[in-house]
Amino acid sequence: MTTDDSMDDDVFESSEDTIAQAKLHITQNAHKTVPSPTGYRDYKPPAEILKLCETDVIEDTNQRLHKTILLGDSGVGKTSLLVKFDTGKFQPGNFSATVGIGFTNKVVAVDNSRVKLQIWDTAGQERFRSVTHAYYRDAHALLLLYDVTNKTSFDNIRAWLGEIREYAQDDVVIMLIGNKCDCGGDRLVRREDGERLAKEYNVAFMETSAKNGINVDLAFMAIARELKLRQSGNKDSNKFSVQDYVREETEKSSCPPCYTT
Numbered sequence: 001m002t003t004d005d006s007m008d009d010d011v012f013e014s015s016e017d018t019i020a021q022a023k024l025h026i027t028q029n030a031h032k033t034v035p036s037p038t039g040y041r042d043y044k045p046p047a048e049i050l051k052l053c054e055t056d057v058i059e060d061t062n063q064r065l066h067k068t069i070l071l072g073d074s075g076v077g078k079t080s081l082l083v084k085f086d087t088g089k090f091q092p093g094n095f096s097a098t099v100g101i102g103f104t105n106k107v108v109a110v111d112n113s114r115v116k117l118q119i120w121d122t123a124g125q126e127r128f129r130s131v132t133h134a135y136y137r138d139a140h141a142l143l144l145l146y147d148v149t150n151k152t153s154f155d156n157i158r159a160w161l162g163e164i165r166e167y168a169q170d171d172v173v174i175m176l177i178g179n180k181c182d183c184g185g186d187r188l189v190r191r192e193d194g195e196r197l198a199k200e201y202n203v204a205f206m207e208t209s210a211k212n213g214i215n216v217d218l219a220f221m222a223i224a225r226e227l228k229l230r231q232s233g234n235k236d237s238n239k240f241s242v243q244d245y246v247r248e249e250t251e252k253s254s255c256p257p258c259y260t261t
């Protein structure tokens with residue numbers, strides 16, 4: 001679903017109806033270009049996603065789907081991050097704002113077990129805000145992105161966190177992400193500023209690059225690990241801190257140092 005002429009401007013209306021709506025959307029558009037669940041122009045969803053839309057999905061009771069939503073201003077790189085994680089690919093300079101909301105299912109391995117993430121890519125544009133609010137309530141995790149080369153997107157993070165407080169569950173896992181950390185010379189938001197803001201709101205933080213792949217897998221793996229421990233009720237879940245985990249892991253593979261003016 002993009003602003004591409006070949007796509008419709010419709011959006012899903014309730015999370016219960018999602019799969020039926022997706023099926024309908026695909027059926028209605030079968031004669032057109034394959035619609036993109038992530039809203040990315042030219043992005044072809046993997047076969048497993050199309051299959052999900054073609055068949056009725058019975059959720060495996062042992063394999064709970066963890067609903068994870070990507071949020072943040074338009075253009076910060078939500079779709080790019082998801083596409084990079086899902087396909088390993090990045091399409092530079094191909095910005096086509098997401099229309100509405102779509103999802104991709106991914107299974108990730110955490111300590112020899114499988115964690116199913118249902119990752120929702122939302123439109124950052126203001127005009128879709130009321131639509132995406134409806135999806136917050138049953139989200140298990142939120143990845144909140146800003147663009148390190150766009151100060152406004154960082155300044156808007158407080159407002160996003162306010163919306164999250166209003167519409168999401170109190171125990172939702174939140175990860176603040178400064179994306180485009182490959183853009184050294186164009187950087188306008190220092191890593192320390194992101195870290196400070198995350199600390200203030202007691203949420204995990206990392207910088208990523210959908211372009212170079214820096215920390216992309218880690219962002220989703222950290223979320224999956226936290227969600228798995230919570231679901232298992234394992235006593236270690238109280239000991240596990242997604243913030244500490246991310247800090248330790250990013251020290252091993254962090255973005256190259258960038259300096260602001």
Ligand SMILES: Nc1nc2c(ncn2[C@@H]2O[C@H](COP(=O)(O)OP(=O)(O)OP(=O)(O)O)[C@@H](O)[C@H]2O)c(=O)[nH]1
Pocket residue numbers: 039072073074075076077078079080081091092093094095096097098099122123124125179180181182183208209210211212
């Ligand atoms: N250099 C660089 N460019 C990026 C990165 N991530 C995304 N971009 C570019 O930023 C632009 C916007 O990316 P999108 O992924 O479409 O942004 P979005 O947040 O999904 O935007 P909306 O769909 O409008 O909410 C595109 O031109 C991408 O190629 C990154 O990590 N580094």
